[in-house]
Amino acid sequence: MTTTQPGPAASAAAARLRIAVPSVADRVAAELRLQLADGELLPGTRLTESTIAEDLGVSRNTVREAFAELAAERLVVRHPNRGVFVASLGPGDIHDVYTVRRAIEVAALRGGGSPERVAAVRAAVEEGKAAAAADDEEALGTANQHFHRAIVALAGSPRLDTIMSQVLAEMRLFFHRATVDAHFYRSYLAGNEHICTALEAGEPDRAAELMLAYLDRSEQKQSAIHGG
Amino acid sequence: MTTTQPGPAASAAAARLRIAVPSVADRVAAELRLQLADGELLPGTRLTESTIAEDLGVSRNTVREAFAELAAERLVVRHPNRGVFVASLGPGDIHDVYTVRRAIEVAALRGGGSPERVAAVRAAVEEGKAAAAADDEEALGTANQHFHRAIVALAGSPRLDTIMSQVLAEMRLFFHRATVDAHFYRSYLAGNEHICTALEAGEPDRAAELMLAYLDRSEQKQSAIHGG
DNA sequence: TCCGTTTCGATTGTTCAACAATCCGGCAAT
DNA sequence: ATTGCCGGATTGTTGAACAATCGAAACGGA
Numbered sequence: 088m089t090t091t092q093p094g095p096a097a098s099a100a101a102a103r104l105r106i107a108v109p110s111v112a113d114r115v116a117a118e119l120r121l122q123l124a125d126g127e128l129l130p131g132t133r134l135t136e137s138t139i140a141e142d143l144g145v146s147r148n149t150v151r152e153a154f155a156e157l158a159a160e161r162l163v164v165r166h167p168n169r170g171v172f173v174a175s176l177g178p179g180d181i182h183d184v185y186t187v188r189r190a191i192e193v194a195a196l197r198g199g200g201s202p203e204r205v206a207a208v209r210a211a212v213e214e215g216k217a218a219a220a221a222d223d224e225e226a227l228g229t230a231n232q233h234f235h236r237a238i239v240a241l242a243g244s245p246r247l248d249t250i251m252s253q254v255l256a257e258m259r260l261f262f263h264r265a266t267v268d269a270h271f272y273r274s275y276l277a278g279n280e281h282i283c284t285a286l287e288a289g290e291p292d293r294a295a296e297l298m299l300a301y302l303d304r305s306e307q308k309q310s311a312i313h314g315g
Numbered sequence: 316m317t318t319t320q321p322g323p324a325a326s327a328a329a330a331r332l333r334i335a336v337p338s339v340a341d342r343v344a345a346e347l348r349l350q351l352a353d354g355e356l357l358p359g360t361r362l363t364e365s366t367i368a369e370d371l372g373v374s375r376n377t378v379r380e381a382f383a384e385l386a387a388e389r390l391v392v393r394h395p396n397r398g399v400f401v402a403s404l405g406p407g408d409i410h411d412v413y414t415v416r417r418a419i420e421v422a423a424l425r426g427g428g429s430p431e432r433v434a435a436v437r438a439a440v441e442e443g444k445a446a447a448a449a450d451d452e453e454a455l456g457t458a459n460q461h462f463h464r465a466i467v468a469l470a471g472s473p474r475l476d477t478i479m480s481q482v483l484a485e486m487r488l489f490f491h492r493a494t495v496d497a498h499f500y501r502s503y504l505a506g507n508e509h510i511c512t513a514l515e516a517g518e519p520d521r522a523a524e525l526m527l528a529y530l531d532r533s534e535q536k537q538s539a540i541h542g543g
Numbered sequence: 544t545c546c547g548t549t550t551c552g553a554t555t556g557t558t559c560a561a562c563a564a565t566c567c568g569g570c571a572a573t
Numbered sequence: 574a575t576t577g578c579c580g581g582a583t584t585g586t587t588g589a590a591c592a593a594t595c596g597a598a599a600c601g602g603a
Contacts, residue, residue, distance in 0.1 A: 159387030
């Protein structure tokens, strides 16, 4: 007898969205990603397979698969026969991350982008201004990330989008201390606005130039904070 | 005379010398990567876990881990509950790959690069000319890859290097047919030389402009061949 | 004949238990 | 203090098992 039929409806939805339920390994990876972004797992922390497997109620093999995912994103590093550790970025890594950002964001800006994608950039700018007006520092941070994501999205390249996502995820690994400074993101607001207006004015090259200076300043600031 | 310093020097040296034997999963992934690059596994081919596990004499779980690695590199795609397939690039993907290359290679060129890195670019150009003189089409292809890898290496960014490696690996997936054309790479030789001389002449912006035109032409050619 | 449904075999997703290999820290001996 | 060795803990890898799911063949009704 047909009770609730999970077949047709579910498969239809899956076919429409082209995305099935995430596998358990994916969910474990997502959970760990969340804890990494929230700073619950600090750089250098060791992640023992058995512990995580027990904590999340999954098999050790599944945890292992999740680790492979995270290692590919450079969020954790594998030391053979020693375990996986939360990635810790040294001064060289900071410069490297900004090098990638310079390449990607400047290139995306130079391409100009369709009007609706430019509008998305504008929306991120306004989101940041609203967060500043409300004195919501956390919202300001996410708005800033939305801004840069929207910049990269100008290129309309899925691959560049995922690269940017990974880079931002890497940066969140060492952003916690900096976020303590309440006025940290606020100094970027005006810069974002300038870039956006230049973009809207049909001057992508000038916008790219502004972004380059922006990223250089940001890197300098980050290096000063960390850098040891 | 053992320097038991727990500082950065020790960890850096440890990281450098930590070239332990690759894990079995890594070796499986490497073997599959090789077969993919050689065209023994054509796009769309299904890779069944048990078959590969048996063929390579490893466990199914290990194969699964290797698949995770390859999936992260976009060389294979996972269809949940259906299996993994060799990635096949559609017209949109070709454009996307070239978008990434434009961003990365142009940015690397704009940075100029140290003299020895420029020298590496020159070496790749000469390698290509030698291969052309010897009528060795395969060597010509690898020389071309060395050239573009050397271009990206100008930036001195490990992350950009690995991104470039992955992009090139993706391209090898659909380059086999094109390689049949004996004069395919030869048309790029002069362009490479121009870019290199501009770079050596201290005109990185002009070199970047040349590279941009080069990549646009190359994408057009590829789209014409494939594109369906 | 055509089309929807049902069954069935094969493959994946996931878990579990085991084992060898390896590493870390401590301890003894020199 | 250095060396060598031992013991515990963790990883790397295997093999087997089971439910869930998919594709296709078999089936039956119009």
